[in-house]
Amino acid sequence: MSETESNGYSIQEIQSGNQSEFAKLIDAHSNQIYRLALKMLNNPQDAEDVLQNTFLKALQNINKFEGRSRISTWLYRIATNEALMIIRKQRPEVNLNEVEDDDNYSVNPPIQLIDWCCLPENELLSSESKLELENAIQNLSETLRIVFILRDIEGLSIQETSQILNLTETAVKTRLLRARLNLREHLSAFYGDRLLARSKE
Amino acid sequence: MVAHENCQSMLLFLSDFVDGELNQDFCMEIESHLAQCPDCSIVVDTLRKTISLYRNSSLETEQVPEDVRERLFKCLNLEEFTNK
Numbered sequence: 001m002s003e004t005e006s007n008g009y010s011i012q013e014i015q016s017g018n019q020s021e022f023a024k025l026i027d028a029h030s031n032q033i034y035r036l037a038l039k040m041l042n043n044p045q046d047a048e049d050v051l052q053n054t055f056l057k058a059l060q061n062i063n064k065f066e067g068r069s070r071i072s073t074w075l076y077r078i079a080t081n082e083a084l085m086i087i088r089k090q091r092p093e094v095n096l097n098e099v100e101d102d103d104n105y106s107v108n109p110p111i112q113l114i115d116w117c118c119l120p121e122n123e124l125l126s127s128e129s130k131l132e133l134e135n136a137i138q139n140l141s142e143t144l145r146i147v148f149i150l151r152d153i154e155g156l157s158i159q160e161t162s163q164i165l166n167l168t169e170t171a172v173k174t175r176l177l178r179a180r181l182n183l184r185e186h187l188s189a190f191y192g193d194r195l196l197a198r199s200k201e
Numbered sequence: 202m203v204a205h206e207n208c209q210s211m212l213l214f215l216s217d218f219v220d221g222e223l224n225q226d227f228c229m230e231i232e233s234h235l236a237q238c239p240d241c242s243i244v245v246d247t248l249r250k251t252i253s254l255y256r257n258s259s260l261e262t263e264q265v266p267e268d269v270r271e272r273l274f275k276c277l278n279l280e281e282f283t284n285k
Contacts, residue, residue: 019282026273044269109212116250153260188247
């Protein structure tokens with residue numbers, strides 16, 4: 001079953017101007033777009049702007065969609081560009097085109113070597129832990145964060161992520177590994193303290 | 202993980218390994234290294250857990266609030282389709 005069939009809307013109908021089908025497309029994909037925007041911008045108002053602009057542009061350009069990618073990938077691409085545009089406008093000092101030595105597949109070796117996987121789920125996902133998860137992802141550079149969001153949170157493939165970001169697959173893999181290891185270090189420090197606190201109780 | 206040569210080279214294939222994208226021979230090589238190296242085992246386990254925590258906590262909780270959805274439909278002139 002294709003993505004559009006499983007979501008209950010028809011691209012053909014949308015392209016011929018059927019508004020009710022476009023409404024179904026919005027409900028099928030708006031959570032994904034809003035989540036991406038919120039994680040990239042960390043601000044509900046900016047995330048709402050990205051959401052609105054993404055679907056406005058999708059509506060204006062739906063006839064240019066040729067079905068060469070999944071419609072969700074096409075929407076993610078629009079949303080990513082919208083989010084990066086807001087970052088450029090608000091913080092021009094951020095270098096979004098930075099070439100992070102992407103072809104040099106090297107990373108910093110892990111420092112935190114504490115096994116915190118044994119912590120119970122209610123502790124791993126307590127409100128304090130969720131705040132820390134958010135802090136950690138916001139501490140990543142924008143160029144690493146967007147790769148982690150698309151690949152690991154939204155579950156896109158390396159190929160889809162590279163198409164959305166106009167990067168080589170090698171560059172996506174390098175950034176993904178750096179993002180994952182960076183988050184692991186951050187969380188290991190946090191959960192390692194939780195583990196220590198539990199052992200003293 | 203820091204000093205040993207095998208640990209250093211494993212690090213570069215860590216993402217492919219946790220994503221299950223390595224060929225069988227390579228995978229077995231890494232698994233046999235993990236069986237002997239507690240530090241690398243911890244890195245692999247905590248890396249997998251890090252990814253799953255983000256995926257699960259984000260997908261479950263971050264939804265478009267109802268008022269945001271209403272404004273979205275309004276700005277697209279689709280108010281008549283607001284009721285799902």
